[in-house]
Amino acid sequence: MLFGNAPQANATEPTPLPNAHAHNDYYHQRPLLDALDQGFCNVEADVFLVGDQLLVGHYRWELRRDRSLESLYLAPLKERVAANDGHVYPQPGRFVLLIDIKEDGAKAYAALEKLLAKYDDMLSVTRDGKHQQKAITVIISGDRAQKEIAQSNPRYVGIDGRVSDLDSDAPSDLLPLISDNWNSHFQWKGNGEMPAAERAKLKKIVDQSHAKGRLVRFWATPEKPQVWAELNQAGVDLIGTDQLEKLAEFLNAPPTETNGR
Template identity: 35%
Template sequence: MKKTATFFISFLLSIQFIAAQSVNSYSTAQAHSHNDYERSRPFEEAYEQQFGSVEADVFLVNDTLYVAHNLKDIRRERTFSALYLLPILQKVEQNGGRIYPQDNVPLQLLIDLKTEGEPTLAALVKVLEPHKKIFAPAGSVRIVVSGNVPDPSLFEQYPDFIYFDGRPENVYTPAQMAHVGLISQAFQKYSKWNGEGPILEKDKRKIRKMVNDVHDLGKKVRIWATPDNINSWKTMMALGVDYINTDKVQQLGDYLRTAPR
Protein backbone atom coordinates (compact mmCIF):
# COMPACT_ATOMS: atom_id res chain seq x y z
CA MET A 1 0.00 0.00 0.00
CA LYS A 2 2.84 2.34 0.90
CA LYS A 3 4.54 1.67 -2.45
CA THR A 4 1.27 2.38 -4.28
CA ALA A 5 0.80 5.67 -2.44
CA THR A 6 4.40 6.67 -3.13
CA PHE A 7 4.01 5.87 -6.82
CA PHE A 8 0.75 7.83 -7.00
CA ILE A 9 2.32 10.90 -5.39
CA SER A 10 5.31 10.67 -7.73
CA PHE A 11 2.97 10.38 -10.69
CA LEU A 12 1.02 13.47 -9.64
CA LEU A 13 4.21 15.46 -9.15
CA SER A 14 5.50 14.44 -12.58
CA ILE A 15 2.23 15.50 -14.19
CA GLN A 16 2.37 18.85 -12.40
CA PHE A 17 5.97 19.30 -13.51
CA ILE A 18 5.10 18.60 -17.15
CA ALA A 19 2.15 20.99 -16.98
CA ALA A 20 4.29 23.68 -15.40
CA GLN A 21 6.94 23.29 -18.07
CA SER A 22 4.28 23.57 -20.77
CA VAL A 23 2.91 26.80 -19.32
CA ASN A 24 6.33 28.29 -18.62
CA SER A 25 7.43 27.81 -22.22
CA TYR A 26 4.91 30.35 -23.50
CA SER A 27 5.80 33.88 -24.55
CA THR A 28 4.10 36.62 -26.54
CA ALA A 29 5.23 34.71 -29.64
CA GLN A 30 2.30 32.38 -28.85
CA ALA A 31 -0.24 35.22 -28.47
CA HIS A 32 -2.91 35.86 -31.12
CA SER A 33 -4.51 39.29 -31.49
CA HIS A 34 -8.10 38.45 -32.37
CA ASN A 35 -9.80 41.01 -34.65
CA ASP A 36 -6.64 43.06 -34.42
CA TYR A 37 -8.02 45.78 -36.70
CA GLU A 38 -10.39 46.85 -33.91
CA ARG A 39 -7.45 48.09 -31.82
CA SER A 40 -6.89 51.81 -31.50
CA ARG A 41 -3.59 51.18 -33.31
CA PRO A 42 -4.03 48.13 -35.55
CA PHE A 43 -0.93 45.97 -36.00
CA GLU A 44 1.27 48.33 -33.98
CA GLU A 45 -0.12 47.41 -30.54
CA ALA A 46 0.35 43.68 -31.12
CA TYR A 47 3.72 44.24 -32.78
CA GLU A 48 5.02 46.25 -29.81
CA GLN A 49 4.08 43.31 -27.59
CA GLN A 50 5.90 41.00 -30.05
CA PHE A 51 2.77 38.93 -30.62
CA GLY A 52 3.27 35.94 -32.86
CA SER A 53 -0.08 36.20 -34.61
CA VAL A 54 -2.55 38.91 -35.64
CA GLU A 55 -5.92 38.63 -37.35
CA ALA A 56 -7.55 40.87 -39.95
CA ASP A 57 -10.99 40.46 -41.55
CA VAL A 58 -11.00 41.64 -45.16
CA PHE A 59 -13.72 42.61 -47.63
CA LEU A 60 -13.23 43.06 -51.35
CA VAL A 61 -15.11 46.15 -52.55
CA ASN A 62 -14.50 47.65 -56.01
CA ASP A 63 -11.15 45.84 -56.39
CA THR A 64 -9.84 47.12 -53.03
CA LEU A 65 -9.32 45.06 -49.89
CA TYR A 66 -10.75 46.78 -46.81
CA VAL A 67 -10.31 45.76 -43.19
CA ALA A 68 -13.53 45.78 -41.14
CA HIS A 69 -15.81 43.63 -39.00
CA ASN A 70 -18.88 44.26 -41.17
CA LEU A 71 -19.53 45.87 -44.53
CA LYS A 72 -21.13 48.86 -42.81
CA ASP A 73 -17.87 49.47 -40.91
CA ILE A 74 -15.76 49.98 -44.05
CA ARG A 75 -13.90 53.30 -44.21
CA ARG A 76 -11.98 54.58 -47.23
CA GLU A 77 -8.67 54.89 -45.39
CA ARG A 78 -8.87 51.48 -43.67
CA THR A 79 -7.46 49.30 -46.42
CA PHE A 80 -5.54 46.08 -45.91
CA SER A 81 -2.49 47.67 -47.50
CA ALA A 82 -2.55 50.75 -45.25
CA LEU A 83 -3.21 48.96 -41.96
CA TYR A 84 -1.13 45.81 -42.43
CA LEU A 85 0.93 45.37 -45.59
CA LEU A 86 2.76 48.71 -45.54
CA PRO A 87 3.59 48.59 -41.79
CA ILE A 88 4.87 45.03 -42.20
CA LEU A 89 7.05 46.04 -45.15
CA GLN A 90 8.45 48.92 -43.11
CA LYS A 91 9.32 46.68 -40.15
CA VAL A 92 10.97 44.10 -42.40
CA GLU A 93 13.10 46.81 -44.02
CA GLN A 94 14.08 48.24 -40.63
CA ASN A 95 15.07 44.79 -39.34
CA GLY A 96 17.21 43.74 -42.26
CA GLY A 97 14.68 41.38 -43.83
CA ARG A 98 13.05 40.04 -40.66
CA ILE A 99 9.72 41.05 -39.18
CA TYR A 100 11.18 41.25 -35.65
CA PRO A 101 14.76 42.14 -34.74
CA GLN A 102 15.29 38.62 -33.39
CA ASP A 103 16.06 35.88 -35.90
CA ASN A 104 13.72 33.32 -34.39
CA VAL A 105 10.49 35.34 -33.91
CA PRO A 106 8.14 35.01 -36.89
CA LEU A 107 4.73 36.62 -37.37
CA GLN A 108 1.57 34.87 -38.50
CA LEU A 109 -0.90 37.12 -40.32
CA LEU A 110 -4.31 35.43 -40.28
CA ILE A 111 -6.48 36.95 -43.01
CA ASP A 112 -10.17 36.13 -42.70
CA LEU A 113 -11.91 36.45 -46.08
CA LYS A 114 -15.39 37.88 -45.52
CA THR A 115 -16.49 38.37 -49.13
CA GLU A 116 -16.70 35.70 -51.84
CA GLY A 117 -13.63 33.53 -51.51
CA GLU A 118 -12.25 33.18 -55.03
CA PRO A 119 -12.17 36.87 -56.08
CA THR A 120 -11.14 38.04 -52.62
CA LEU A 121 -8.25 35.60 -52.49
CA ALA A 122 -7.23 36.53 -56.05
CA ALA A 123 -7.10 40.20 -55.01
CA LEU A 124 -5.06 39.30 -51.93
CA VAL A 125 -2.55 37.29 -53.98
CA LYS A 126 -2.20 40.21 -56.39
CA VAL A 127 -1.39 42.60 -53.53
CA LEU A 128 1.06 40.23 -51.83
CA GLU A 129 2.86 38.75 -54.85
CA PRO A 130 5.35 41.64 -55.37
CA HIS A 131 6.57 41.12 -51.78
CA LYS A 132 6.56 37.31 -51.65
CA LYS A 133 10.21 37.13 -50.53
CA ILE A 134 9.21 38.37 -47.05
CA PHE A 135 6.51 35.71 -46.67
CA ALA A 136 6.98 32.10 -45.60
CA PRO A 137 8.36 29.78 -46.70
CA ALA A 138 11.06 32.24 -47.80
CA GLY A 139 10.53 34.95 -45.17
CA SER A 140 9.48 35.46 -41.56
CA VAL A 141 5.82 36.45 -42.10
CA ARG A 142 3.40 33.58 -42.63
CA ILE A 143 0.17 34.38 -44.44
CA VAL A 144 -2.70 32.12 -43.34
CA VAL A 145 -6.04 32.53 -45.09
CA SER A 146 -9.24 31.77 -43.19
CA GLY A 147 -12.95 32.38 -43.67
CA ASN A 148 -14.18 31.78 -47.22
CA VAL A 149 -11.29 29.51 -48.18
CA PRO A 150 -11.33 27.39 -51.35
CA ASP A 151 -11.99 23.67 -51.29
CA PRO A 152 -8.84 21.81 -50.22
CA SER A 153 -8.65 20.23 -53.67
CA LEU A 154 -7.77 23.71 -54.98
CA PHE A 155 -5.06 24.55 -52.43
CA GLU A 156 -2.24 23.58 -54.78
CA GLN A 157 -3.40 26.15 -57.35
CA TYR A 158 -2.26 29.01 -55.12
CA PRO A 159 1.28 30.36 -54.61
CA ASP A 160 3.36 28.68 -51.95
CA PHE A 161 3.29 31.83 -49.77
CA ILE A 162 -0.47 31.32 -49.27
CA TYR A 163 -1.30 28.92 -46.43
CA PHE A 164 -4.78 27.99 -45.29
CA ASP A 165 -6.53 27.71 -41.95
CA GLY A 166 -7.67 24.11 -41.55
CA ARG A 167 -10.22 22.41 -39.30
CA PRO A 168 -9.44 19.46 -37.02
CA GLU A 169 -12.43 17.46 -38.27
CA ASN A 170 -11.32 17.69 -41.91
CA VAL A 171 -9.20 15.03 -43.56
CA TYR A 172 -6.49 16.40 -45.86
CA THR A 173 -4.25 14.61 -48.30
CA PRO A 174 -0.51 15.02 -47.70
CA ALA A 175 -0.33 17.47 -50.62
CA GLN A 176 -3.21 19.52 -49.20
CA MET A 177 -1.75 19.40 -45.70
CA ALA A 178 1.44 21.01 -47.02
CA HIS A 179 -0.66 24.13 -47.69
CA VAL A 180 -2.30 24.15 -44.24
CA GLY A 181 -0.57 26.67 -42.01
CA LEU A 182 -2.76 26.37 -38.93
CA ILE A 183 -5.64 24.31 -37.53
CA SER A 184 -8.42 26.29 -35.80
CA GLN A 185 -11.76 25.58 -34.19
CA ALA A 186 -14.38 27.31 -32.03
CA PHE A 187 -14.14 26.78 -28.28
CA GLN A 188 -17.87 26.03 -28.15
CA LYS A 189 -17.20 22.79 -30.03
CA TYR A 190 -15.57 21.49 -26.87
CA SER A 191 -16.94 23.36 -23.88
CA LYS A 192 -19.42 25.88 -22.46
CA TRP A 193 -16.96 26.95 -19.76
CA ASN A 194 -17.06 30.68 -18.98
CA GLY A 195 -13.51 30.98 -17.70
CA GLU A 196 -14.42 31.01 -14.01
CA GLY A 197 -13.17 28.20 -11.79
CA PRO A 198 -11.78 25.01 -13.30
CA ILE A 199 -12.85 23.71 -16.69
CA LEU A 200 -14.67 20.35 -16.63
CA GLU A 201 -12.39 17.35 -16.94
CA LYS A 202 -14.40 15.92 -19.84
CA ASP A 203 -13.95 19.21 -21.72
CA LYS A 204 -10.23 19.19 -21.02
CA ARG A 205 -9.98 15.68 -22.42
CA LYS A 206 -11.73 16.72 -25.64
CA ILE A 207 -9.47 19.73 -26.12
CA ARG A 208 -6.31 17.83 -25.26
CA LYS A 209 -7.17 15.05 -27.71
CA MET A 210 -7.76 17.55 -30.50
CA VAL A 211 -4.51 19.36 -29.72
CA ASN A 212 -2.53 16.11 -29.63
CA ASP A 213 -4.09 14.92 -32.91
CA VAL A 214 -3.17 18.20 -34.62
CA HIS A 215 0.34 18.15 -33.21
CA ASP A 216 0.75 14.62 -34.56
CA LEU A 217 0.13 16.15 -37.99
CA GLY A 218 2.91 18.67 -37.39
CA LYS A 219 0.53 21.66 -37.21
CA LYS A 220 -0.27 24.32 -34.62
CA VAL A 221 -3.63 24.93 -32.95
CA ARG A 222 -5.72 28.03 -32.37
CA ILE A 223 -9.07 27.96 -30.57
CA TRP A 224 -11.23 31.02 -31.05
CA ALA A 225 -13.96 32.47 -28.80
CA THR A 226 -12.28 31.22 -25.64
CA PRO A 227 -12.97 33.07 -22.37
CA ASP A 228 -10.54 35.97 -22.23
CA ASN A 229 -9.02 36.12 -18.76
CA ILE A 230 -5.91 34.92 -16.91
CA ASN A 231 -7.59 31.71 -15.76
CA SER A 232 -8.51 30.83 -19.32
CA TRP A 233 -5.08 31.78 -20.71
CA LYS A 234 -3.40 29.50 -18.16
CA THR A 235 -5.83 26.69 -18.94
CA MET A 236 -5.25 26.90 -22.68
CA MET A 237 -1.49 26.90 -22.14
CA ALA A 238 -1.69 23.87 -19.85
CA LEU A 239 -3.70 22.08 -22.56
CA GLY A 240 -1.04 22.81 -25.17
CA VAL A 241 -2.99 25.22 -27.37
CA ASP A 242 -0.32 26.92 -29.48
CA TYR A 243 -1.87 30.37 -29.94
CA ILE A 244 -3.62 32.08 -27.04
CA ASN A 245 -6.58 34.00 -28.43
CA THR A 246 -7.22 37.44 -26.94
CA ASP A 247 -8.88 40.80 -27.41
CA LYS A 248 -6.77 42.12 -24.50
CA VAL A 249 -3.44 42.68 -26.19
CA GLN A 250 -1.78 44.76 -23.48
CA GLN A 251 -3.02 42.59 -20.62
CA LEU A 252 -1.99 39.29 -22.18
CA GLY A 253 1.36 40.75 -23.19
CA ASP A 254 2.01 41.91 -19.63
CA TYR A 255 0.93 38.57 -18.22
CA LEU A 256 3.11 36.48 -20.50
CA ARG A 257 6.16 38.56 -19.73
CA THR A 258 5.82 39.08 -16.00
CA ALA A 259 3.15 37.02 -14.23
CA PRO A 260 4.08 33.96 -12.15
CA ARG A 261 2.76 30.74 -13.63
Protein backbone atom coordinates in the same frame (compact mmCIF):
# COMPACT_ATOMS: atom_id res chain seq x y z
CA MET B 1 13.34 49.41 -36.31
CA LEU B 2 11.88 51.68 -38.94
CA PHE B 3 8.12 51.71 -38.65
CA GLY B 4 6.32 54.82 -39.82
CA ASN B 5 7.40 57.49 -37.36
CA ALA B 6 8.54 54.93 -34.78
CA PRO B 7 12.05 55.25 -33.36
CA GLN B 8 14.88 52.86 -34.02
CA ALA B 9 14.80 49.57 -32.09
CA ASN B 10 16.16 49.94 -28.59
CA ALA B 11 16.07 48.43 -25.13
CA THR B 12 12.30 48.88 -24.98
CA GLU B 13 11.75 46.35 -27.79
CA PRO B 14 9.14 43.90 -26.44
CA THR B 15 9.79 40.21 -25.94
CA PRO B 16 8.14 38.35 -28.83
CA LEU B 17 5.20 36.26 -27.63
CA PRO B 18 4.82 33.39 -30.14
CA ASN B 19 1.32 32.36 -29.01
CA ALA B 20 -0.20 35.81 -28.51
CA HIS B 21 -2.86 36.43 -31.17
CA ALA B 22 -4.55 39.80 -31.72
CA HIS B 23 -8.15 38.87 -32.55
CA ASN B 24 -9.81 41.42 -34.87
CA ASP B 25 -6.63 43.44 -34.58
CA TYR B 26 -7.98 46.30 -36.70
CA TYR B 27 -10.30 47.39 -33.89
CA HIS B 28 -7.37 48.68 -31.84
CA GLN B 29 -6.48 52.34 -31.92
CA ARG B 30 -3.32 51.60 -33.89
CA PRO B 31 -3.93 48.46 -35.97
CA LEU B 32 -0.87 46.17 -36.04
CA LEU B 33 1.26 48.67 -34.12
CA ASP B 34 -0.47 48.16 -30.78
CA ALA B 35 -0.04 44.40 -31.12
CA LEU B 36 3.62 44.72 -32.10
CA ASP B 37 4.27 47.01 -29.14
CA GLN B 38 3.13 44.16 -26.88
CA GLY B 39 5.22 41.52 -28.68
CA PHE B 40 2.32 39.74 -30.41
CA CYS B 41 3.41 37.32 -33.13
CA ASN B 42 -0.02 36.74 -34.65
CA VAL B 43 -2.56 39.28 -35.91
CA GLU B 44 -5.96 38.88 -37.53
CA ALA B 45 -7.56 41.13 -40.14
CA ASP B 46 -11.03 40.72 -41.67
CA VAL B 47 -11.32 41.85 -45.29
CA PHE B 48 -13.90 42.58 -47.98
CA LEU B 49 -13.20 43.00 -51.69
CA VAL B 50 -14.35 46.44 -52.85
CA GLY B 51 -13.51 47.03 -56.49
CA ASP B 52 -9.95 45.80 -56.74
CA GLN B 53 -9.06 46.66 -53.13
CA LEU B 54 -9.16 44.52 -50.01
CA LEU B 55 -10.53 46.76 -47.27
CA VAL B 56 -10.34 45.91 -43.57
CA GLY B 57 -13.41 45.67 -41.34
CA HIS B 58 -15.80 43.25 -39.69
CA TYR B 59 -18.86 44.67 -41.48
CA ARG B 60 -19.23 46.38 -44.85
CA TRP B 61 -20.51 49.57 -43.23
CA GLU B 62 -17.17 49.91 -41.40
CA LEU B 63 -15.05 49.94 -44.55
CA ARG B 64 -12.96 52.96 -45.56
CA ARG B 65 -10.68 53.43 -48.55
CA ASP B 66 -7.81 54.47 -46.32
CA ARG B 67 -8.02 51.23 -44.29
CA SER B 68 -6.82 48.60 -46.73
CA LEU B 69 -5.01 45.36 -46.00
CA GLU B 70 -1.99 46.73 -47.78
CA SER B 71 -1.79 50.08 -45.97
CA LEU B 72 -2.58 48.77 -42.48
CA TYR B 73 -0.63 45.52 -42.56
CA LEU B 74 1.47 44.54 -45.57
CA ALA B 75 3.30 47.82 -46.21
CA PRO B 76 4.24 48.49 -42.56
CA LEU B 77 5.26 44.87 -42.06
CA LYS B 78 7.53 45.07 -45.09
CA GLU B 79 9.19 48.17 -43.68
CA ARG B 80 9.68 46.46 -40.35
CA VAL B 81 11.05 43.24 -41.86
CA ALA B 82 13.53 45.23 -43.92
CA ALA B 83 14.73 47.02 -40.79
CA ASN B 84 15.11 43.80 -38.80
CA ASP B 85 17.22 41.77 -41.24
CA GLY B 86 14.34 39.72 -42.58
CA HIS B 87 12.25 39.33 -39.42
CA VAL B 88 9.32 41.11 -37.81
CA TYR B 89 11.23 41.39 -34.53
CA PRO B 90 15.00 41.62 -34.05
CA GLN B 91 14.73 38.13 -32.55
CA PRO B 92 13.86 35.66 -35.36
CA GLY B 93 10.62 33.73 -35.04
CA ARG B 94 7.32 32.81 -36.63
CA PHE B 95 4.81 35.57 -37.40
CA VAL B 96 1.29 34.80 -38.63
CA LEU B 97 -0.99 37.18 -40.51
CA LEU B 98 -4.45 35.60 -40.39
CA ILE B 99 -6.71 37.05 -43.09
CA ASP B 100 -10.42 36.38 -42.63
CA ILE B 101 -12.21 36.81 -45.95
CA LYS B 102 -15.77 37.77 -45.08
CA GLU B 103 -17.46 37.05 -48.43
CA ASP B 104 -16.83 36.41 -52.14
CA GLY B 105 -14.03 34.02 -51.24
CA ALA B 106 -12.81 33.12 -54.72
CA LYS B 107 -12.89 36.69 -56.06
CA ALA B 108 -11.29 38.09 -52.92
CA TYR B 109 -8.57 35.47 -53.03
CA ALA B 110 -7.79 36.27 -56.67
CA ALA B 111 -7.22 39.89 -55.69
CA LEU B 112 -5.24 38.87 -52.62
CA GLU B 113 -2.99 36.58 -54.64
CA LYS B 114 -1.96 39.48 -56.88
CA LEU B 115 -1.40 41.73 -53.88
CA LEU B 116 0.73 39.22 -51.98
CA ALA B 117 2.99 38.67 -54.99
CA LYS B 118 4.25 42.23 -54.43
CA TYR B 119 5.54 41.11 -51.02
CA ASP B 120 7.26 37.92 -52.18
CA ASP B 121 10.46 38.76 -50.32
CA MET B 122 8.86 38.53 -46.86
CA LEU B 123 6.09 35.93 -47.25
CA SER B 124 6.39 32.18 -46.76
CA VAL B 125 5.77 30.58 -50.14
CA THR B 126 5.24 27.19 -51.75
CA ARG B 127 6.58 27.18 -55.28
CA ASP B 128 6.62 24.07 -57.49
CA GLY B 129 5.86 21.92 -54.47
CA LYS B 130 8.73 23.27 -52.38
CA HIS B 131 7.95 25.34 -49.28
CA GLN B 132 10.15 28.22 -48.16
CA GLN B 133 9.59 29.73 -44.72
CA LYS B 134 10.08 33.49 -44.53
CA ALA B 135 9.30 36.27 -42.07
CA ILE B 136 5.49 36.14 -42.33
CA THR B 137 3.12 33.24 -42.83
CA VAL B 138 -0.27 34.21 -44.27
CA ILE B 139 -3.25 31.99 -43.43
CA ILE B 140 -6.74 32.38 -44.92
CA SER B 141 -9.81 31.96 -42.74
CA GLY B 142 -13.49 32.77 -43.23
CA ASP B 143 -14.74 32.29 -46.80
CA ARG B 144 -11.81 30.10 -47.83
CA ALA B 145 -11.44 29.44 -51.55
CA GLN B 146 -9.86 26.08 -50.81
CA LYS B 147 -9.73 24.76 -54.38
CA GLU B 148 -8.25 27.96 -55.78
CA ILE B 149 -5.74 28.23 -52.96
CA ALA B 150 -4.59 24.62 -53.36
CA GLN B 151 -4.06 25.14 -57.10
CA SER B 152 -1.98 28.31 -56.76
CA ASN B 153 1.64 28.21 -57.84
CA PRO B 154 3.36 30.04 -56.32
CA ARG B 155 1.14 29.92 -53.23
CA TYR B 156 1.63 32.59 -50.57
CA VAL B 157 -1.08 31.38 -48.18
CA GLY B 158 -2.21 28.40 -46.18
CA ILE B 159 -5.78 27.44 -45.26
CA ASP B 160 -7.22 27.72 -41.77
CA GLY B 161 -8.64 24.26 -41.04
CA ARG B 162 -11.22 23.07 -38.52
CA VAL B 163 -11.27 20.31 -35.90
CA SER B 164 -13.01 18.20 -38.54
CA ASP B 165 -9.73 18.41 -40.51
CA LEU B 166 -7.61 16.80 -37.80
CA ASP B 167 -7.17 13.62 -39.85
CA SER B 168 -6.49 15.44 -43.12
CA ASP B 169 -3.44 14.35 -45.09
CA ALA B 170 -2.95 17.81 -46.61
CA PRO B 171 0.63 19.07 -46.25
CA SER B 172 1.21 21.40 -43.32
CA ASP B 173 2.11 24.33 -45.59
CA LEU B 174 -1.34 24.07 -47.23
CA LEU B 175 -3.20 23.41 -43.95
CA PRO B 176 -0.97 25.02 -41.32
CA LEU B 177 -3.64 25.80 -38.72
CA ILE B 178 -6.58 24.11 -37.03
CA SER B 179 -9.10 26.62 -35.65
CA ASP B 180 -12.55 26.25 -34.17
CA ASN B 181 -15.18 27.83 -31.95
CA TRP B 182 -14.37 27.10 -28.31
CA ASN B 183 -18.06 26.84 -27.46
CA SER B 184 -18.61 24.11 -30.04
CA HIS B 185 -16.26 21.78 -28.19
CA PHE B 186 -16.04 22.88 -24.55
CA GLN B 187 -18.56 23.82 -21.88
CA TRP B 188 -16.03 25.25 -19.42
CA LYS B 189 -16.00 29.06 -19.28
CA GLY B 190 -13.14 29.54 -16.83
CA ASN B 191 -15.12 29.20 -13.59
CA GLY B 192 -13.58 26.72 -11.17
CA GLU B 193 -11.38 23.88 -12.37
CA MET B 194 -11.49 22.80 -16.00
CA PRO B 195 -13.19 19.36 -16.09
CA ALA B 196 -10.64 16.59 -16.55
CA ALA B 197 -12.46 15.20 -19.59
CA GLU B 198 -12.39 18.60 -21.32
CA ARG B 199 -8.73 19.12 -20.45
CA ALA B 200 -7.94 15.74 -21.98
CA LYS B 201 -9.97 16.60 -25.10
CA LEU B 202 -8.10 19.87 -25.52
CA LYS B 203 -4.74 18.15 -25.19
CA LYS B 204 -5.77 15.50 -27.71
CA ILE B 205 -6.72 18.13 -30.29
CA VAL B 206 -3.41 19.90 -29.78
CA ASP B 207 -1.36 16.71 -29.93
CA GLN B 208 -3.10 15.51 -33.09
CA SER B 209 -2.54 18.87 -34.79
CA HIS B 210 1.10 19.10 -33.75
CA ALA B 211 1.75 15.55 -34.95
CA LYS B 212 0.91 16.77 -38.46
CA GLY B 213 2.84 20.01 -38.14
CA ARG B 214 -0.20 22.23 -37.66
CA LEU B 215 -0.82 25.09 -35.26
CA VAL B 216 -3.94 25.30 -33.08
CA ARG B 217 -6.31 28.20 -32.34
CA PHE B 218 -9.75 28.59 -30.78
CA TRP B 219 -11.96 31.62 -31.18
CA ALA B 220 -14.59 32.83 -28.70
CA THR B 221 -12.50 31.72 -25.74
CA PRO B 222 -13.42 33.46 -22.46
CA GLU B 223 -11.10 36.39 -21.73
CA LYS B 224 -9.88 35.01 -18.39
CA PRO B 225 -6.41 34.17 -17.07
CA GLN B 226 -7.71 30.77 -15.97
CA VAL B 227 -8.60 29.96 -19.58
CA TRP B 228 -5.35 31.38 -20.93
CA ALA B 229 -3.45 29.19 -18.48
CA GLU B 230 -5.21 26.03 -19.69
CA LEU B 231 -4.66 26.94 -23.34
CA ASN B 232 -1.02 27.69 -22.69
CA GLN B 233 -0.42 24.53 -20.71
CA ALA B 234 -2.10 22.41 -23.39
CA GLY B 235 0.18 23.89 -26.05
CA VAL B 236 -2.36 25.96 -27.99
CA ASP B 237 -0.26 27.97 -30.44
CA LEU B 238 -2.47 31.03 -30.98
CA ILE B 239 -4.22 32.37 -27.89
CA GLY B 240 -6.65 34.99 -29.13
CA THR B 241 -7.58 38.14 -27.26
CA ASP B 242 -9.01 41.62 -27.64
CA GLN B 243 -7.14 42.64 -24.47
CA LEU B 244 -3.58 42.98 -25.74
CA GLU B 245 -1.92 44.34 -22.61
CA LYS B 246 -3.59 41.85 -20.28
CA LEU B 247 -2.60 38.80 -22.33
CA ALA B 248 0.94 40.13 -22.77
CA GLU B 249 1.23 40.67 -19.02
CA PHE B 250 -0.05 37.13 -18.40
CA LEU B 251 2.37 35.51 -20.86
CA ASN B 252 5.32 37.55 -19.61
CA ALA B 253 4.68 36.63 -15.97
CA PRO B 254 6.87 34.02 -14.24
CA PRO B 255 5.46 30.46 -14.39
CA THR B 256 4.36 30.55 -10.75
CA GLU B 257 2.01 33.40 -11.58
CA THR B 258 0.25 31.68 -14.47
CA ASN B 259 -1.28 28.66 -12.77
CA GLY B 260 1.73 26.43 -13.16
CA ARG B 261 2.83 27.44 -16.64
